[in-house]
Amino acid sequence: MDGLGLGLGLGLCLGLGLRLGLGLSLGLALGLGLGLGLGLRLGLGLGLGFGLGLGLRLGLGLGLGLVRRRRTKKTMGTLGKAIYTVGFWIRETGQAIDRLGCRLQGRYFFQEQLSRHRTLMNVFDKAPVVDKDAFVAPSASIIGDVQVGSGSSIWYGCVLRGDVNSISVGSGTNIQDNSLVHVAKSNLSGKVLPTIIGDNVTIGHSAVLHGCTVEDEAFIGTGAMLLDGSIVEKNAMVAAGALVRQNTKIPSGEVWGGNPAKFLRKLTDEERAFISQSATNYSDLAQVHVAENAKPFDRIEFEKALRKKFTRKDEEDDSTLSVVRETPPELVHPNKDPKPLQK
Known part of the structure; x- marks a missing residue:
């Protein structure tokens, strides 16, 4: 049953891709697809679930890729929109299954909502x-x-x-x-x-x-x-x-x-x-934001800890409270000279 299901799944998906991309007749496309599907099943020994997923990805990917090569205009036709919609459904279904799996984990479920914003x-x-x-x-x-x-x-x-x-x-x-x-x-x-x-x-x-x-x-x-x-x-x-x-x-x-x-x-x-200089100023400022936004998480956490250690009260308050603060050499701020230790 695994072999039959896998062959049918891969065959239908690959056949659909060949039909859409190369303009083959439906029978020929499905025949080629079925042959490729059974070949993958026999040659690689794939399981049913993995094979169906692979077949769906290969079929849709092949169909979309070949359709794009054949089209010369930038506009997407009715068939392209239909395939795009199917892809959207598949993606949303996968995300829904992922959310369901997380909820089934009970108290181990990570409850913070992930932002789906796309720049x-x-x-x-x-x-x-x-x-x-x-x-x-x-x-x-x-x-x-x-x-x-x-x-x-x-x-x-x-x-x-x-x-x-x-x-x-x-x-x-x-x-x-x-x-x-x-x-x-x-x-x-x-x-x-x-x-x-x-x-x-x-x-x-x-x-x-x-x-x-x-x-x-x-x-x-x-x-x-x-x-x-x-x-x-x-x-x-x-x-x-x-x-x-x-x-x-x-x-x-x-x-x-x-x-x-x-x-x-x-x-x-x-x-x-001023107009000319304003554009230049913003281009320079943007480079600072590029660097900040590109920092990995561990670097951000390290700098957070660094800022916390740099936080210090006014020296007059320290002297009033008889507080001596020592700055380790590895935590010297790059834009400030280390201050001598209070005696």
Whole structure:
């Protein structure tokens, strides 16, 4: 029975993969799959449960891989979406079984909820592309058709959602905490609008960009909102809290603010220099956060203990209480010289 069940399981799954990927007739595909399944059973002596799992993985993997090679467009067809949905069901079923197994362990069950947040998440076949030199905070969300260039930084709580259109972020750009970047599939003008952000752009905290274009070295203030079709040209500045209405164009070298946003004045030379320096500062700061977020758990625990040992009261309080504190050589803070022991 094990051999028959394994052969049928592997045969059906591999046959489905061959049918989807190579366009073979159903009978031929199932025949080849059944032969491969029985061959694995006889050659490797696999058990029923393991064989069924392996067959399912091989079949779906082969089908998806071959279907992707055959498709030239980026869009996923009806068949691809169906396979994607089946894969989602299988993944969720496995997680549910894992949770059930943990509960059956009784008092040994680890009760803390595991965060399922994903910093990078695809939407069907649309997956984010992030340069290796970019920083994406652990609590940020980059979803769908999004590209992030070299040296850019996406800070904590940001959401870049390219689900119905694309988002492009250039090099050296910083999108600060809790900002939202989205796209437009349709609007009153009937235009399909992506969001395009150039190089060395600074986008302040809690800003909202929706289906707009921000050119190189522009500055978007804290809490500003840019609506569909708006364009911010190079070296232009949008003041904090401003609302830039649809299809508004902000010329280079100007400061706009208010609700709705209107021309306020020309940029000064100091402000131009500030915009450029702001992007550089955030790129440098991002490297610090990259290093901190990459630390393994044991290093974090070691530094926690180190900070605890460094905690000390004011020297005058120590002398009042006649307390002598000794700092072991291995615990000398790297940025401080060891203080002489009190006598």
